[in-house]
Amino acid sequence: MSLPIRLPYFDALLALLEEGHPALEQTFGRHVHWGYWPEPAAADTSADAFAVAAEALSRLVWEAAGVADGATLLDCGCGFGGTAASLNARFADVTISGLNIDRRQLVRAASQFQPRRGNALGWVQGDAGRRPFRNASLDAVIAVECIFHFGSREAFFREALRVLKPGGRLALSDFLPHPAFKPILRLASLWPARVGFYGRCRLDHSRDDYRRLAERVGFETGVEQDITVNTLPTYSVLRRLAGEFGRPGFSAAAETLFTELASRLGALRYMVLGYQKPGG
């Protein structure tokens, strides 16, 4: 089945997971995002420790969404279902939907996670910009490390506002350019998606752009947490995996190195962002 977008990193990951590699399964079999180390200077970057760090990052995002027992939740761009599984394990009487554009990832999510008693867990194939959910039907919308792939951040925010109940929350994580480096990052985003290992990634929204977007759409900005330094050990993990699974190719190496350098130099910041729909 062909996808409406190109995601070579997921093609590679799915093929390797299919072959069965325990360390890769431990690292990216559940969450496919960067890790969060509370003490990055002393970070353990083993596969086991990365799994804990990836879970910690998910948790930071759903905490920004103020999730509580009994809530109706949507995880947009849910990958292999790690964040939905984390919510399922932590909360009672919740209804969780994981939405993804790629059916193969949903098949894997459904095969590895079951709802806990009293919870409902479902998987929906669709585009994050056009969600098959009723108006004002959800308590929280979550999007961990995927908004840069979406067709339009504004369409995503507008859809989130539509489907959230008054007082409902939107929480996400994203790579935000420092305003001084925006022109360079704009140039980098001209890197053609057709050759890119990570597909189309638009890293062009600074913190002020997000503030303006939230205001334009009608959200109140809540959380703005810069966790760049806590995510940096992820790059050691990626280098080790690249060594273990053979040369990842020029695009993968160049794109990862660019992101690492930009993050270390302060040009790109990894942030957790949280918003609230007025009312409720």
Ligand SMILES: C[S@@+](CC[C@H](N)C(=O)[O-])C[C@H]1O[C@@H](n2cnc3c(N)ncnc32)[C@H](O)[C@@H]1O
């Ligand atoms: C870096 S992965 C993050 C996956 C997951 N959120 C996690 O943290 O494990 C990006 C995800 O966004 C999904 N995605 C990309 N474009 C999408 C779209 N337009 N609608 C829904 N999902 C999309 C991809 O299929 C992939 O699962």
